Amino acid sequence: MVETLIQTLWQSYLYFIERQTEFWGAVVDHLALAGIAVGIAVILCVPLGIWTSRSRFASLTLMNIVNGLRVVPSLAILFLMIPYLGLTSTSAIVALTVLAMPPVLINTDTAFRTLEPAIIEAARGMGMSPIQRMIKVEFPLAIPVILTGIRISAVDVIASATLAAFVGSGGLGIYITRGFALYDYSILFVGAIPVALITLAVEGLLALLQKTFQPIKL
Amino acid sequence: MAGIQFVNVSKQYPGATAPAVDNITLEIPEGAMVVLLGPSGCGKTTLLKMVNRLHEPTSGIIFLNGVDIQSMPVNQLRRNIGYVIQQVGLFPHLTIAKNIAVVPELLRWERQRIERRIDELLDLVHLPLDFRNRYPAQLSGGQQQRVGLARALAADPQVMLMDEPFGAIDAITRESLQDQLLELQRRLKKTILFVTHDVEEALKLADEIIVLDKGRLIQKDTPCNLLANPASDFVRQLLNTDDRIRQLSLVRVETVMKSLDSAIQPDQLPQVPLGTDLKRVLSVMLSPGVDTAVVITDEGDPIGFITFEEIRKVGCLST
Numbered sequence: 001m002v003e004t005l006i007q008t009l010w011q012s013y014l015y016f017i018e019r020q021t022e023f024w025g026a027v028v029d030h031l032a033l034a035g036i037a038v039g040i041a042v043i044l045c046v047p048l049g050i051w052t053s054r055s056r057f058a059s060l061t062l063m064n065i066v067n068g069l070r071v072v073p074s075l076a077i078l079f080l081m082i083p084y085l086g087l088t089s090t091s092a093i094v095a096l097t098v099l100a101m102p103p104v105l106i107n108t109d110t111a112f113r114t115l116e117p118a119i120i121e122a123a124r125g126m127g128m129s130p131i132q133r134m135i136k137v138e139f140p141l142a143i144p145v146i147l148t149g150i151r152i153s154a155v156d157v158i159a160s161a162t163l164a165a166f167v168g169s170g171g172l173g174i175y176i177t178r179g180f181a182l183y184d185y186s187i188l189f190v191g192a193i194p195v196a197l198i199t200l201a202v203e204g205l206l207a208l209l210q211k212t213f214q215p216i217k218l
Numbered sequence: 219m220a221g222i223q224f225v226n227v228s229k230q231y232p233g234a235t236a237p238a239v240d241n242i243t244l245e246i247p248e249g250a251m252v253v254l255l256g257p258s259g260c261g262k263t264t265l266l267k268m269v270n271r272l273h274e275p276t277s278g279i280i281f282l283n284g285v286d287i288q289s290m291p292v293n294q295l296r297r298n299i300g301y302v303i304q305q306v307g308l309f310p311h312l313t314i315a316k317n318i319a320v321v322p323e324l325l326r327w328e329r330q331r332i333e334r335r336i337d338e339l340l341d342l343v344h345l346p347l348d349f350r351n352r353y354p355a356q357l358s359g360g361q362q363q364r365v366g367l368a369r370a371l372a373a374d375p376q377v378m379l380m381d382e383p384f385g386a387i388d389a390i391t392r393e394s395l396q397d398q399l400l401e402l403q404r405r406l407k408k409t410i411l412f413v414t415h416d417v418e419e420a421l422k423l424a425d426e427i428i429v430l431d432k433g434r435l436i437q438k439d440t441p442c443n444l445l446a447n448p449a450s451d452f453v454r455q456l457l458n459t460d461d462r463i464r465q466l467s468l469v470r471v472e473t474v475m476k477s478l479d480s481a482i483q484p485d486q487l488p489q490v491p492l493g494t495d496l497k498r499v500l501s502v503m504l505s506p507g508v509d510t511a512v513v514i515t516d517e518g519d520p521i522g523f524i525t526f527e528e529i530r531k532v533g534c535l536s537t
Contacts, residue, residue, distance in 0.1 A: 122307030125270055125379075126321050126369075127296030136320075140311045 049108025107149025227278030300370030
């Protein structure tokens with residue numbers, strides 16, 4: 001059993017050595033797909049989360065829509081996009097963005113909703129305008145919680161970006177689909193193992209970033 | 219006219235049956251520490267927060283140094299009023315120095331002037347200078363409120379609003395903070411509006427106490443007169459005017475002392491510093507042959523005198 005595994009991994013290694021150029025291209029594609037999806041999610045959901053934290057209407061509608069989308073599997077969204085956007089990376093990015101949005105939105109909303117009222121009152125009482133309050137107080141205090149959301153979303157998206165290979169958009173998913181088609185585990189591992197490693201690395205990096213923003217607590 | 223004036227000020231919260239503040243007219247003289255006292259829900263905090271417009275009155279006008287507060291930009295008004303709250307509300311992501319610098323920065327002071335001011339203020343509230351680079355969470359509750367006080371004083375506002383600032387602090391630290399506030403006030407002479415529900419704190423700190431109940435002004439008087447002549451059963455019960463020795467311990471000597479005159483020879487009499495309570499003055503007078511004491515300043519100069527008569531007035535009239 002162990003022997004077969006080691007043998008398969010050796011095969012994977014040889015496969016990887018043979019196709020360095022293709023492999024690194026796939027890594028770049030993979031990171032680009034995930035990065036764009038998370039980036040769009042952050043650009044959309046941080047402002048939306050600030051809005052939902054302040055408006056009952058926004059929170060009721062937006063939160064429900066986004067949470068509703070969350071239960072639709074990414075693979076299904078990907079296939080649903082094909083008739084409209086074709087077999088393109090746009091389809092993949094849409095599917096991944098939908099996946100990336102909920103954690104960012106929910107965490108931004110929570111971050112601003114749970115700011116300590118006394119701190120906000122002090123800021124108002126000292127004569128900060130709403131914009132000064134946002135820049136100097138509210139946003140810096142919300143960052144750690146928002147970053148947690150981005151972290152959750154990034155991990156989900158990097159793992160799921162393997163789906164992009166189904167619509168021919170590259171990424172490390174190509175080895176998984178190829179391995180699946182040829183029923184060859186050694187090829188599948190060339191995709192699966194780097195995805196796992198990248199996920200861990202990004203998770204660690206974001207955790208570190210989050211730590212630098214965390215206000216000191218004793 | 220300096221100080222704060224309320225003219226027919228009322229506040230009705232939407233949906234509430236009774237007004238939170240009911241047609242209050244009163245004047246806070248410049249340089250005085252005036253305490254708003256009353257049970258929770260009496261409207262004292264609402265009244266205070268109308269001064270820096272965190273609440274807006276339903277009707278009536280508030281004047282600050284003779285100017286209608288509605289006539290100036292709200293943030294400019296607030297930057298000129300020191301504001302201290304019970305939960306302190308320091309910004310946890312900023313150092314102590316940055317916290318203190320907030321209002322001077324809003325007012326666009328020069329960097330050097332701000333840095334100098336931070337040192338001055340830490341000194342003023344008796345915190346070591348190396349606290350500059352600490353974060354609020356590294357300080358005890360009492361130390362945090364000292365920073366809160368320093369932050370409120372940063373731009374040297376003439377008016378301070380203090381909303382139960384020592385309410386969440388343990389009894390021993392609270393007393394030392396109260397003493398320090400009195401000491402500061404003797405030097406700085408700010409116009410302070412101070413909210414509390416703690417009777418002893420009110421009697422100890424106030425030049426004048428305003429008793430509120432259900433949004434209405436019940437009585438406005440010096441601590442001494444309030445104890446001597448409570449206007450109603452409500453005030454009598456609130457102040458618990460039966461325990462005379464306790465009352466004496468709550469009244470500061472400067473609120474009843476008389477000005478020096480030529481009949482008084484300061485060097486032959488026992489001395490008590492400003493801020494001493496009447497219970498301690500009484501114990502000085504229990505020595506044989508002493509019925510007068512000289513009140514001295516922090517620097518040791520005689521400033522007034524007190525006789526047994528003044529103590530008796532506070533202790534006796536209140537029954």
